[in-house]
Amino acid sequence: MLALRRPFAATSRRLAARRLSSAPPAGAGATATDLPSRADVVVVGGGSIGASVLYHLQQLGLDAVLLERDLLTSGTTWHSAGMLWRLRPSDADIELHAYSRSQLLALEEQTGEACWDQNGGLFIACNAERLAEYERLAETGRYFGVESAVLAPSEIESVHPLVATGDVYAALHSPGDGTIDPTGVVNAYAKAARALGARVFEHEAVVGVETERTEGLVGAGGGGASRGG
């Protein structure tokens, strides 16, 4: 159990973050006056990691609260290109990416928030050695059910007409992969978590932790977390 105590100082980045995010916050409606006095777990930071952790913990039956010092998705997540390719060199990596993809599809269905664009992945090889590496990725992927095909340069144009194929040897095409909308996925996770009873508070920076009263704290403050609030 974690006790929550005011004040959670607001930060000077608030206005800048508001300019960055055009989407309405998924936590809209919860205000500082609603801050609970206790929670099973407090997640610090409302980026892609924090929002996902919040959802998964709440789904496990815990009473989870997320505190974000600015607006949801105003950290590194906002800058992300969001590419998701499941053809990876390790089995753990492949399974993690496959799980993420299945979550994105389920979240879209569940929340109506657009967060996934299945535009496929192309691994371009300019020589035989690079293609051999990609063929190894394809073989491992096949074991995990990730569909892919090696394309000749002329076939690449039919998948992506803007690729200049003059010096291209071949490519590996993975049609089931795609791009994540970083803002969309955070909003979708927050919406799904709130539907399960989780609470999301924006403009609530965590400025310290009382360790003797703390059992469930997840730090998801991204790269700047060590700087505290």
Ligand SMILES: Cc1cc2nc3c(=O)[nH]c(=O)nc-3n(C[C@H](O)[C@H](O)[C@H](O)COP(=O)(O)OP(=O)(O)OC[C@H]3O[C@@H](n4cnc5c(N)ncnc54)[C@H](O)[C@@H]3O)c2cc1C
């Ligand atoms: C240019 C770029 C391109 C990228 N492309 C990809 C890609 O294609 N695919 C991919 O998978 N990854 C990509 N990444 C990486 C990915 O964006 C990050 O790994 C991911 O967004 C990290 O999420 P996070 O939730 O850990 O951190 P963040 O998104 O930074 O979230 C941390 C949050 O914590 C909040 N916070 C911090 N301290 C406190 C505090 N004390 N109290 C309350 N809140 C606090 C911050 O305001 C912030 O909102 C890219 C990153 C960049 C920069």
